[in-house]
Amino acid sequence: MSAVTALFESLAPTSISAPDEDLRAKIRTFITEAMPFAALDRRARSWQGFDAAFSRRLGEAGFLGLTLPPRYGGGGYGPFARFVVVEELLQAGAPVAAHWIADRQSAPLILNYGDEAQREFYLPRICAGQAFFCIGMSEPGSGSDLASVRTRAERMARGWRLNGQKIWTTNAAQSDYMIALVRTSGTAGDRQQGLSQFIIDLKTPGIVIRPIVDLTGDAHFAEVFFDNVELGDDALIGTEGEGWKQVTAELAFERSGPERIYSSIVLADAWIAHVARAGRNDRATSALVGRLTAEIATLRTMSIAVTALLAQGQSPVFEASLVKDLGTSFEQALPAWIGDDLAAHPEESVAPEFHRTVAYLSQIAPSFSLRGGTREILRGIIARGLGLR
Template sequence: MTVFTFPAPPPADVEALRAEVRDFLAAELATRKPRDRARSWSGFDAAFSRKLGERGWIGMTWPKAYGGHERSALERYVVLEEMLAAGAPVAAHWIADRQSGPLLLKVGTEEQRQTILPRIAAGECFFCIGMSEPDSGSDLAAVRTRATPVDGGFRVTGTKLWTTYAHKSHYMILFCRTGGQEERQGGTSQLLVDLNTPGITIRPIADLSGEHHFNEVVFEDAFIPDSALIGRMGDGWNQVMGELAFERSGPERFLSSFTLLVELVRALGNDPSDRAREAVGRLTVHIVTLRRLSRSVAGMLQNGENPALQAALVKDLGALVEQEIPEIVRGVVSVEPSLQADTELAAVLAHTILNAPAFSLRGGTREILRGIIARGLGLR
């Protein structure tokens, strides 16, 4: 049986940076209510993202030649976890900084890097992910959106689903089929798609709380130029698997419900019951452990390793904890969840309950992740 480890991340002097980020957030979020902070990495605020870009907190690890700042992955990790713990609205730049930019940096053309990366680092260029499709469930290799080669580029037809903030993004990284359906993984590629391209329609999908951040994106014979091809034709599967390692391991995989935990501690006050102490202590231990695992993955990425298995484990365990928090809160505090409640705890609880089912879907379903882990351990 194979065993995979979580090595200790290399030491980094990051406390000065952490203090700087906390001071910035204390000023910027001073009037932001907990019910708004609960949205955090699903909270879209283009002006806030531009401020982060001005401070050099987007594209932190990228080369300066592309607008980056050549800082360490652990310095970037500090900024991310402080943003999420404080409930900062980071959705505008999040996908581009987390995975789209690193993908272009790794396999993009020089023209793509020079054109796109400095704008991402400035907090002025936003991305969405074109992976999921109707009727394909969690089987990403069943992608049916097709890019047919034509003179000068591709004609794209198909539909992408659950595309977060496509209606506010400038670009999509499109995972599509460029070979035969029978080729499965080997017949796929990725394209850099300008969402203003004729032939692309973006339709809203409301979530359980009535909010609009999901979308259906329909391609109807849209022309995408040759220059949009990312990496090599037919290598889309390998590229997208590497991209998912960035998506699955970050602190957003265990801090989505963190504002609810903060509000629980605030509501319990200085003299909580033994049951409440036990519940908060248990959740705290879980989060500390997940943070250690997640920081380890950040260190592995910094060292140029491929922590796909470790990232899958962090994502699976993190989703379990995130989904557990609202149920634990309801077990130790008498509160009726309501988005319109006068108390912040009740409003944050309602928001978290409505969004928690998605925690084990985004970035790969629980069943898919456990299959990846099992294969990595030699169990199947």
């Protein structure tokens, strides 16, 4: 079987089962009650919308930790249940940033690689929306070369001593914990060898967090400094030296799912409503509506297929990378398409809120292909999966 044939088979269309689909009406009702008057330009910040109270309400309603076992406070569902809930949250532009990383990847990582004490302590708090996590991967001067980690944890008589720096750490300033990939042996030249993961309480002495303001004026990124930070033995997650294998599995969760499709979707909905109010009925508008519909339908089908692989217990690194690359290309193109369309119809009145939304997403869209792995890194993974390198 060729690599291309295997790819088509692994991404074969599948459907979401009725029990999981039944969650859709419930989460829609929750969203309607929780955020009835949210402005369009605020909803466009869904990924960056940090609202701890909203996340706690999600936890209280049972919409966090859906795939975790009930004994840890989870819902006991499969990956499709989370797909349904996440899809509805993003389409509505709900503020998901507070719980996002913990629910999506920190919790599965702790479940799969943590010890029982770590599971019992962290997982119920994540499910309740009471523990927020950030990811400590990227470092200064490394670009997307994750294997060149220099931040180091040295074993002491008791515990570990951590020194180094992480950068582009999303929501570090508002998070409770970081799961960091650090070096515990060897040097940066050893690449994937000698790496380990640690759960770090961000209130620990020796940690300094500095927000990074982006082009839009938001500051969800941060740089984090570790200066002789003392960690207990219980901070190590999984096996020392197995960090690369663990983080690779974690990235499959980060790069899959509907979150790689819907970053600009509230703008698409608003534009369709705009052209309907304007009474447009021209071929160019119909063609753009058709293009948006066809692309989102195709990407959603592929994303559901990746979710099916997760449900089978697989780690679809290759397939998730493909969907993430195609999905972020669509997300980045959408604000440009809509901006060009509005510019081609200067006679139409554009609501200020709609205008602010177009401006915001046009400014933030370049970051879509950076978070979760740059396009260049992803295409390298795709090329290896196809046997091209």
